[in-house]
Amino acid sequence: xxxxxxxxxxxxxxxxxxxxxxxxxxxxxxxxxxxxxxxxxxxxxxxxxxxxxxxxxxxxxxxxxxxxxxxxxxxxxxxxxxxxxxxxxxxxxxxxxxxxxxxxxxxxxxxxxxxxxxxxxxxxxxxxxxxxxxxxxxxxxxxxxxxxxxxxxxxxxxxxxxxxxxxxxxxxxxxxxxxxxxxxxxxxxxxxxxxxxxxxxxxxxxxxxxxxxxxxxxxxxxxxxxxxxxxxxxxxxxxxxxxxxxxxxxxxxxxxxxxxxxxxxxxxxxxxxxxxxxxxxxxxxxxxxxxxxxxxxxxxxxxxxxxx
Amino acid sequence: xxxxxxxxxxxxxxxxxxxxxxxxxxxxxxxxxxxxxxxxxxxxxxxxxxxxxxxxxxxxxxxxxxxxxxxxxxxxxxxxxxxxxxxxxxxxxxxxxxxxxxxxxxxxxxxxxxxxxxxxxxxxxxxxxxxxxxxxxxxxxxxxxxxxxxxxxxxxxxxxxxxxxxxxxxxxxxxxxxxxxxxxxxxxxxxxxxxxxxxxxxxxxxxxxxxxxxxxxxxxxxxxxxxxxxxxxxxxxxxxxxxxxxxxxxxxxxxxxxxxxxxxxxxxxxxxxxxxxxxxxxxxxxxxxxxxxxxxxxxxxxxxxxxxxxxxx
Amino acid sequence: xxxxxxxxxxxxxxxxxxxxxxxxxxxxxxxxxxxxxxxxxxxxxxxxxxxxxxxxxxxxxxxxxxxxxxxxxxxxxxxxxxxxxxxxxxxxxxxxxxxxxxxxxxxxxxxxxxxxxxxxxxxxxxxxxxxxxxxxxxxxxxxxxxxxxxxxxxxxxxxxxxxxxxxxxxxxxxxxxxxxxxxxxxxxxxxxxxxxxxxxxxxxxxxxxxxxxxxxxxxxxxxxxxxxxxxxxxxxxxxxxxxxxxxxxxxxxxxxxxxxxxxxxxxxxxxxxxxxxxxxxxxxxxxxxxxxxxxxxxxxxxxxxxxxxxxxxxxxxxxxxxxxxxxxxxxxxxxxxxxxxxxxxxxxxxxxxxxxxxxxxxxxxxx
Numbered sequence: 001x002x003x004x005x006x007x008x009x010x011x012x013x014x015x016x017x018x019x020x021x022x023x024x025x026x027x028x029x030x031x032x033x034x035x036x037x038x039x040x041x042x043x044x045x046x047x048x049x050x051x052x053x054x055x056x057x058x059x060x061x062x063x064x065x066x067x068x069x070x071x072x073x074x075x076x077x078x079x080x081x082x083x084x085x086x087x088x089x090x091x092x093x094x095x096x097x098x099x100x101x102x103x104x105x106x107x108x109x110x111x112x113x114x115x116x117x118x119x120x121x122x123x124x125x126x127x128x129x130x131x132x133x134x135x136x137x138x139x140x141x142x143x144x145x146x147x148x149x150x151x152x153x154x155x156x157x158x159x160x161x162x163x164x165x166x167x168x169x170x171x172x173x174x175x176x177x178x179x180x181x182x183x184x185x186x187x188x189x190x191x192x193x194x195x196x197x198x199x200x201x202x203x204x205x206x207x208x209x210x211x212x213x214x215x216x217x218x219x220x221x222x223x224x225x226x227x228x229x230x231x232x233x234x235x236x237x238x239x240x241x242x243x244x245x246x247x248x249x250x251x252x253x254x255x256x257x258x259x260x261x262x263x264x265x266x267x268x269x270x271x272x273x274x275x276x277x278x279x280x281x282x283x284x285x286x287x288x289x290x291x292x293x294x295x296x297x298x299x300x301x302x303x304x305x306x307x308x
Numbered sequence: 309x310x311x312x313x314x315x316x317x318x319x320x321x322x323x324x325x326x327x328x329x330x331x332x333x334x335x336x337x338x339x340x341x342x343x344x345x346x347x348x349x350x351x352x353x354x355x356x357x358x359x360x361x362x363x364x365x366x367x368x369x370x371x372x373x374x375x376x377x378x379x380x381x382x383x384x385x386x387x388x389x390x391x392x393x394x395x396x397x398x399x400x401x402x403x404x405x406x407x408x409x410x411x412x413x414x415x416x417x418x419x420x421x422x423x424x425x426x427x428x429x430x431x432x433x434x435x436x437x438x439x440x441x442x443x444x445x446x447x448x449x450x451x452x453x454x455x456x457x458x459x460x461x462x463x464x465x466x467x468x469x470x471x472x473x474x475x476x477x478x479x480x481x482x483x484x485x486x487x488x489x490x491x492x493x494x495x496x497x498x499x500x501x502x503x504x505x506x507x508x509x510x511x512x513x514x515x516x517x518x519x520x521x522x523x524x525x526x527x528x529x530x531x532x533x534x535x536x537x538x539x540x541x542x543x544x545x546x547x548x549x550x551x552x553x554x555x556x557x558x559x560x561x562x563x564x565x566x567x568x569x570x571x572x573x574x575x576x577x578x579x580x581x582x583x584x585x586x587x588x589x590x591x592x593x594x595x596x597x598x599x600x601x602x603x604x605x606x607x608x609x610x611x612x613x614x615x616x617x618x619x620x621x
Numbered sequence: 622x623x624x625x626x627x628x629x630x631x632x633x634x635x636x637x638x639x640x641x642x643x644x645x646x647x648x649x650x651x652x653x654x655x656x657x658x659x660x661x662x663x664x665x666x667x668x669x670x671x672x673x674x675x676x677x678x679x680x681x682x683x684x685x686x687x688x689x690x691x692x693x694x695x696x697x698x699x700x701x702x703x704x705x706x707x708x709x710x711x712x713x714x715x716x717x718x719x720x721x722x723x724x725x726x727x728x729x730x731x732x733x734x735x736x737x738x739x740x741x742x743x744x745x746x747x748x749x750x751x752x753x754x755x756x757x758x759x760x761x762x763x764x765x766x767x768x769x770x771x772x773x774x775x776x777x778x779x780x781x782x783x784x785x786x787x788x789x790x791x792x793x794x795x796x797x798x799x800x801x802x803x804x805x806x807x808x809x810x811x812x813x814x815x816x817x818x819x820x821x822x823x824x825x826x827x828x829x830x831x832x833x834x835x836x837x838x839x840x841x842x843x844x845x846x847x848x849x850x851x852x853x854x855x856x857x858x859x860x861x862x863x864x865x866x867x868x869x870x871x872x873x874x875x876x877x878x879x880x881x882x883x884x885x886x887x888x889x890x891x892x893x894x895x896x897x898x899x900x901x902x903x904x905x906x907x908x909x910x911x912x913x914x915x916x917x918x919x920x921x922x923x924x925x926x927x928x929x930x931x932x933x934x935x936x937x938x939x940x941x942x943x944x945x946x947x948x949x950x951x952x953x954x955x956x957x958x959x960x961x962x963x964x965x966x967x968x969x970x971x972x973x974x975x976x977x978x979x980x981x982x983x984x985x986x987x988x
Contacts, residue, residue, distance in 0.1 A: 142605035144553030147598040205740040214728030246462025303790040
C-alpha cells in the first residue's frame with residue numbers, strides 16, 4: 001500500500017511538471033511584452049524596464065526561466081511576485097478561502113442531494129418520485145453551469161430577491177446561489193449513478209443471498225445493497241471535487257466572488273504571468289492529489305482492487 | 309421445417325426466453341443491433357424532444373432568414389435597450405438592434421464551433437485511442453501519459469491562457485476558438501476510445517479472428533473499430549453540447565469570439581452590465597444556449613443508451 | 622391433480638404418521654413478460670422428510686430454480702407471481718404467513734446454497750463477517766461471540782486455517798473453498814431444510830465430489846431434509862434418496878432413485894438416462910433428446926414433452942397427462958407410462974437427421 005502510494009506520487013511528478021510547463025509556456029513564451037502590459041499607457045524608462053525584466057528572469061532562455069521558477073517554489077515556497085511587488089503566495093492565501101468555501105458548500109450540496117435523490121429513486125423505482133428525479137437529472141445534467149448560474153441570478157436573485165447575486169458581503173448565504181449553480185450538473189450525474197448502481201446491486205446475487213439469510217429488508221438494503229453501490233459514487237464525488245477548482249472560474253466570474261478562479265481570469269487578461277502560473281500550478285497539484293486520494297479510497301472500499 | 313424454425317426460437321434458456329417475442333429475425337447481428345437501437349430510440353421521449361430541438365436549432369444556424377427578416381446589424385441607438393414588445397419580440401440591445409434577430413443569428417457560430425470541435429476531437433480520439441488500445445506496450449504508455457498531462461490542465465484554464473495569448477494576433481474567429489478547444493479537450497474522448505478498444509481487443513471474437521490469421525489492419529478495421537465506436541459516438545454528441553457551452557463561457561469571459569461577430573457568449577457578456585435594468589438581454593441568450601446544449605446532451609445520452617446493449621432496462 | 626396421491630405416496634420408505642418437513646402442493650408460479658405470461662411452474666407437488674434427500678432434476682428452464690426461490694421466498698416479484706398452491710413447513714403454509722415470521726424461518730430453519738458462490742457472497746465483506754451475520758441477526762449475538770461461531774463453522778466445513786482466513790474476502794478463495802463458505806453460512810443455524818441449487822455446477826470435477834460428500838455428511842449429522850437441484854444425473858445417483866424429474870414447470874416422474882435409474886416410467890427420463898455416456902457403450906454415438914423444451918409462454922395443450930417424444934400419439938398432443946401411480950412408490954405423468962415402464966411402448970416418431978425435431982416413423986424411408 002505504502003509502496004503503491006509512493007509509486008503513484010512519483011508517477012505524478014512528471015505529470016505535474018509537464019502540465020505546469022505547458023501553462024508556463026503559454027503564459028511566458030507567447031508574443032507580447034508582459035512588462036508593457038504592466039506599464040499600460042504610462043511611459044516607462046529603460047532602466048526600470050531592465051530591472052523588471054531581470055526580476056522576472058525574462059532575459060533568460062525559456063527553460064532556465066521555468067527551472068528558476070520551479071526551484072523558487074520547491075526551495076522557498078516562492079511563487080514569485082505580482083507586478084505590484086506582492087508575493088503571489090500572499091495573494092493565493094488571501095483568495096483561497098473564498099474558493100475553498102465555494103467548493104465545500106458545493107460539495108456538501110451535491111453529495112447530500114445526489115445520494116439521497118438516487119437512493120429514493122431506486123427504492124421507489126418507476127413511482128412518481130423516481131420519474132421526477134429522472135426528468136430533473138436529465139435537465140440538470142444537460143444544462144451548462146453558465147446557463148444555470150444566469151438563471152439562478154435571474155430567478156432567485158432578481159425576481160424573488162431571495163439571495164444576493166454578487167460578492168461575498170453577506171457571509172455564507174452569498175455562496176448559496178454560486179454553489180447551487182456549480183453543484184447542478186454533478187448532483188444530476190450523482191443521483192443517476194447512485195440510482196442505477198443501487199438498482200443493480202438490489203437485483204444482484206449477494207443481495208438475494210442476504211434476503212435468503214433472513215435479514216430484514218432495511219438491513220439488506222443498507223448493509224448489503226448500499227454499501228456496494230456507493231463505491232462508484234465515492235469515485236465520482238472525488239473526481240468531481242478535483243475538477244471543482246477549475247469550475248470555479250466561471251461561477252466566480254459570474255457571481256463576482258473574489259476567489260482564485262476570478263483572480264486567475266483577471267490575471268490572464270492582465271498578462272500577469274506569475275500569478276496565472278502560480279494559481280494554475282496549485283489547481284493542477286490539487287487535481288492530481290485528489291485523484292490519488294480517490295484511487296486509494298477506492299481500494300479501501302473495494303477489497304477486490306489490488307495495488308501492485 | 310416449421311418445427312425447426314420454432315426450435316430455433318426456443319434455443320434460449322429460461323431467463324432470455326422470457327424476453328423473446330416469438331418472432332425470429334434472420335438479419336445479421338450488426339443490422340439488428342442498429343435496428344434495435346433505432347427502435348428503442350423512437351420510443352424514447354427524450355430522443356424525440358431533443359431531435360425536434362436540434363432540428364430547429366440546426367435550421368436556425370443554416371437558414372436564419374427563415375426565422376427573421378430583420379437584419380441583426382440594423383441598429384438605432386435611439387431605441388437602445390427597449391423591453392420586449394410586439395415590434396421587437398425580444399426587445400432591443402444596447403446598440404438598439406433587434407434582439408430577436410441577433411439571438412437567432414447567434415446560433416450559427418455556436419453550432420459551427422460545436423461541430424468543428426466535435427469532429428476534430430473525434431478524429432484525434434479515434435486515431436489515438438485505436439493505436440494506444442491496440443498496440444499496448446510503450447506506445448500505449450506514451451499516449452496515455454500525454455493524455456494524462458493535458459487532462460490535468462483544466463480546459464477552461466488552458467483555453468483562457470492560449471486564447472488570451474492569441475489576442476496579440478487579433479485572431480479569435482471560429483477557426484481559432486475551435487482549434488484551441490480541440491487542443492485542450494481531446495483527452496476525455498481519447499481515454500474513452502482507448503478503454504473501449506481495449507475491452508474489444510481482449511474479447512473472444514478478436515482472439516478468434518487473430519487465430520484465423522487476420523492481419524492487424526483487418527482486425528482493427530473489421531472488428532475493433534465497429535465494435536468500439538458505440539460509446540464514442542454517443543459521447544461525441546454529448547461533447548458537441550459541452551463545446552457549445554464552453555464556447556459561450558470563453559466568449560463570455562472575453563477571450564472567445566470578438567465583436568462584430570454575433571454570438572450568444574458576447575450577448576451574455578454585454579447583458580451582465582444591465583442585469584438589474586434589462587434582464588431580458590440576459591434571459592434570451594441564456595434560454596437559447598441552454599436549449600441547444602440540452603438538445604445535444606440529451607440526444608447523445610439517448611444514442612449512447614440505445615447503442616449500449618448492456619443498458620437495456 | 623391428485624394431491625393426496627403425490628403427497629402421501631411420493632416418498633418411498635416414509636414411515637407412517639411422520640409429519641412431512643416440507644410439503645409443496647399444487648404450486649403455480651408465473652412470470653409476466655413482454656411476450657405474455659410464462660408459466661414457470663404449473664401444478665408442482667412434492668414432500669420432503671427429515672433426513673431425506675430429494676433431487677429435483679431438470680434442464681434449464683424446467684422451473685427447478687424457480688421452485689427453490691419460491692420456497693425460500695426470494696423470487697423477484699414482479700415479474701414473478703405465485704398464482705396458487707401451498708408450501709407447508711411442518712404444517713404451516715409459508716405463502717400465507719406474515720412476512721416477519723417467514724423471515725425468521727428463512728436462513729434459520731430453511732437455508733439455501735447458491736450455484737455461484739462468487740456472486741452470491743458479498744464481495745466487499747469478509748467471509749467471517751458474512752457467516753457471523755447469521756448469528757448476530759437471528760440469535761442476537763455480539764460481534765466477537767458471533768465471530769468465534771463463524772470460525773467454528775468454517776472449520777467444520779473443512780476450511781484450513783479458518784481463524785486466519787475469516788478476515789479474507791470471497792475473491793481470495795478458490796471456487797471449492799467459496800462453496801464451502803456458502804455451505805457454512807447455510808448450515809450455521811442448524812436448519813431443518815437445506816436447498817442446494819446446483820451446488821457443484823460451477824466447480825471442477827474433483828472438487829465437485831468433495832463438496833457433495835461434505836453436503837451428504839452434514840445432512841446426516843444435522844438430520845436435515847435436503848433438496849438438491851441439479852441437471853447432473855451423475856451427482857444425483859450417489860446422493861439422492863428420491864428423484865423428481867421436472868420438465869416445463871411440472872413433475873414428469875418421481876420415484877426412488879433405484880426405480881428411476883433401473884426402470885424409468887417416463888420417456889423424458891429415459892431420454893435423459895440414455896444421454897449419459899457409458900463406459901461399456903463402445904464407440905457408439907451419444908444419444909441426445911431431439912429438439913428443445915417448449916416456450917413457457919406458449920405451452921402445448923397436451924403433454925409438454927410430446928413434440929420431442931418418441932412415443933407421442935394424437936392423444937398426447939391434445940390431452941395433458943396427470944401425474945399418477947404406476948408402480949409402488951413410482952409416479953409418472955405419461956399416458957403410456959406402464960408401457961414405457963415395461964419397455965413395450967411403440968415408437969411413433971424418430972429424431973430428424975438434424976436432431977432439431979422429429980419425423981413420424983411411418984414416413985421413414987426403408988434403410
